Amino acid sequence: MTMKRGVMQGTAFQKEVWRMIADIPRGRITTYASIAAAIGRPRALRAVGTAVGKNPYAPRVPCHRVVRADGSVGSYAYGVKRKKELLRSEGVLVDGDTVQFFNLLFLSAPRA
DNA sequence: CCAATGACTAATC
């Protein structure tokens, strides 16, 4: 997790979200709702989405591995096309706008 | 402070 001018950017909430994303292994995925639950704010799933969209460290902090709960790819700051390319390059099967969940879903572990 | 705004979700039609 890099910094800018020696200071970690973002609000406390955003940093928590980005920190969770940083732990998603290559080739695996999670959902906005899972992240929300993992940080103890299960109903803030929408706010999580907006926070993910402001991730300033993409793609190093792999926010492209965060997809919708229904399996659709979702959006991406640099274009959905790019998001799919990145996922496929990591071995994630993407059929149209939908990812193949089986054996791929990475559920963020709740923090202590 | 308040209203608007999203990389969302589940339900419903």
Place this chain on the structure above:
DNA sequence: CGATTAGCCATTG
């Protein structure tokens, strides 16, 4: 399957 709707919440102007 797609479209619509209501609910949700941190952030922004």
